Amino acid sequence: MAVDSGPAGAAPRSQPAIAFEHVDCTFRTPDGIAYTALRDLNLQVADGEFVAVVGPTGCGKSTILNLAAGLLTPTSGRVSVHGIPLAGLNRHAGYLFQADPLMPWRTAIRNVALGLEYRGVDRPTAEQRATEWLARVGLAGRGDVYPHQLSGGMRKRVSLAQTLILDPEIVLMDEPFSALDVQTRVLMENELLEIWAANRKSVLFITHDLEEAILLADRVVVLAAGPGTHALGEFLIDLPRPRDLAELRTTPRFSTLYHDIWQVMKDEVLKSYAQHKSRG
Amino acid sequence: MSYRRLLFFRVLLFAGLVTTWHLLVQFEVLPAFFFGEPAVVFQRTWHWFASGEIYPHLGITLLETLVAFVLGAGFGLGGGLWLALNPTASSLLEPYIKALNSMPRVILAPIFAVWFGLGIWSKIALGVTLVFFIVFFNVYQGVREVSPLVLANARMLGANARQLLRTVYLPSATSWVFSSLHTSVGLAFVGVVVGEYLGSARGIGYLILQAEGLFDINTVFAGILVLTILALILDSLVSRLERSVLRWNVRSTQTSPGA
Ligand SMILES: Nc1ncnc2c1ncn2[C@@H]1O[C@H](COP(=O)(O)OP(=O)(O)OP(=O)(O)O)[C@@H](O)[C@H]1O
Ligand SMILES: [Mg+2]
Numbered sequence: 001m002a003v004d005s006g007p008a009g010a011a012p013r014s015q016p017a018i019a020f021e022h023v024d025c026t027f028r029t030p031d032g033i034a035y036t037a038l039r040d041l042n043l044q045v046a047d048g049e050f051v052a053v054v055g056p057t058g059c060g061k062s063t064i065l066n067l068a069a070g071l072l073t074p075t076s077g078r079v080s081v082h083g084i085p086l087a088g089l090n091r092h093a094g095y096l097f098q099a100d101p102l103m104p105w106r107t108a109i110r111n112v113a114l115g116l117e118y119r120g121v122d123r124p125t126a127e128q129r130a131t132e133w134l135a136r137v138g139l140a141g142r143g144d145v146y147p148h149q150l151s152g153g154m155r156k157r158v159s160l161a162q163t164l165i166l167d168p169e170i171v172l173m174d175e176p177f178s179a180l181d182v183q184t185r186v187l188m189e190n191e192l193l194e195i196w197a198a199n200r201k202s203v204l205f206i207t208h209d210l211e212e213a214i215l216l217a218d219r220v221v222v223l224a225a226g227p228g229t230h231a232l233g234e235f236l237i238d239l240p241r242p243r244d245l246a247e248l249r250t251t252p253r254f255s256t257l258y259h260d261i262w263q264v265m266k267d268e269v270l271k272s273y274a275q276h277k278s279r280g
Numbered sequence: 281m282s283y284r285r286l287l288f289f290r291v292l293l294f295a296g297l298v299t300t301w302h303l304l305v306q307f308e309v310l311p312a313f314f315f316g317e318p319a320v321v322f323q324r325t326w327h328w329f330a331s332g333e334i335y336p337h338l339g340i341t342l343l344e345t346l347v348a349f350v351l352g353a354g355f356g357l358g359g360g361l362w363l364a365l366n367p368t369a370s371s372l373l374e375p376y377i378k379a380l381n382s383m384p385r386v387i388l389a390p391i392f393a394v395w396f397g398l399g400i401w402s403k404i405a406l407g408v409t410l411v412f413f414i415v416f417f418n419v420y421q422g423v424r425e426v427s428p429l430v431l432a433n434a435r436m437l438g439a440n441a442r443q444l445l446r447t448v449y450l451p452s453a454t455s456w457v458f459s460s461l462h463t464s465v466g467l468a469f470v471g472v473v474v475g476e477y478l479g480s481a482r483g484i485g486y487l488i489l490q491a492e493g494l495f496d497i498n499t500v501f502a503g504i505l506v507l508t509i510l511a512l513i514l515d516s517l518v519s520r521l522e523r524s525v526l527r528w529n530v531r532s533t534q535t536s537p538g539a
Contacts, residue, residue, distance in 0.1 A: 071432055089435060101433035105451045105528045114447070115437035146528040166437065 015083030017202035023077035039228035052213035055223030056272035094168030109143030225272035348407025356415025364423035407471030422456030
């Protein structure tokens, strides 16, 4: 099994929470064809910063999170956490996967309590806290059902509670809200911002929704279309905090930012679309 | 067709078959010596239960089945888990396991009789060898197909190797044991009865063996009838157990065709 990346809290605070330096990531398919998903990627998330990453589908966004989580190792280049090169799993991070990773044989509440159980918290205490977290993600009273009895959006919120209950320093989120309806989505976004503001986690947030990226993040990173994805541009989001997500959308500053970033993204989206069309 | 009508026709079908059998023997189309008489068969069965004569035999057969199932499933679960998590051992042992599995294992009965005597253990051993491989292959396959996403998630949530085994591998392996439950309980029963039939002093298989020695075909049929009823009861108990244990399983909330 992999080696941990050192004890929590021992790292100097001045270093970025996550840093990608000249990272390449190449996949080798079983038939021997190499596919370079990322090439010379540089990306940083400062301590306590909320960074959103947007990019066309298939460009390598999930790959970036897998690298940050330590589930993948870069083909070349370096991923470091608080200045220490990552070896094995990233023990400082909580990872909200894009697809549904819940255990089908555990009820919602036991899924949420899982991480606490791994840390040796006794079961009544763990379930007590899991109940609180289920309520927080709007699933009060749904603790005793199994994942297959929940909707996709509900499962997503169970995963969210499962990750955040552990209070990780770094939160990696892969399109966490894309399966939710608009109202629930705004509620969840507000909840996330509140949690983040309360203890300043470092967040790396993947989304394909530019609006969401701007509303939530301190900084938005736009990725190029694959293969060989790298960061096309970075935009500082200077919208004041705390943010009122509903109101913010209508402000002129938001429109300007949206327009600027969209200009950069548009070409990539079209390029990616053309590629997929010619490939498929 | 409503369930009651269906039930009616099922009973009718059974009665029709038994009547045909009865008439064929009655009018000596079929010789009663070889084909028995349904009336006598039912009478014999009734007498077994009414006099309580059958219970010790029934008890012994059930006990052997249960022990064979528990041991076979336990070894299968352990072996499947261990081998699936040890790539070196699994590639080393693969051809031997294949060979053992393709061997007609019922043929081991005489060897078990020599090793374990004519008591219950030789029957249990035969049942175990039949159950073991079913469970073993299911668990082995199941563990290798554990969702990599669920695994990665558990690791990210901080599971160590032992916790992964307890919270990921074991539950998914157990669900595979349960998915093969009908087959494995059935095979435990088959193994045990065949064992009894080939040499024993007690059990339903022994009753059949004894009756056959006396050319008492009616008692043989009565024994078969009891075995069939027992198998049906076991199967419905398994269904019930399955429903209560695999509540989380999508498969169990759907109806499966046949058993
Ligand atoms: N294990 C793998 N083996 C081979 N190729 C892979 C593997 N994982 C990802 N890829 C390829 O790498 C590229 C990036 O994949 P990734 O999942 O990171 O995309 P994404 O940006 O998250 O897409 P989406 O927005 O649709 O989730 C894709 O072209 C994909 O086919
Ligand atoms: Mg993705």
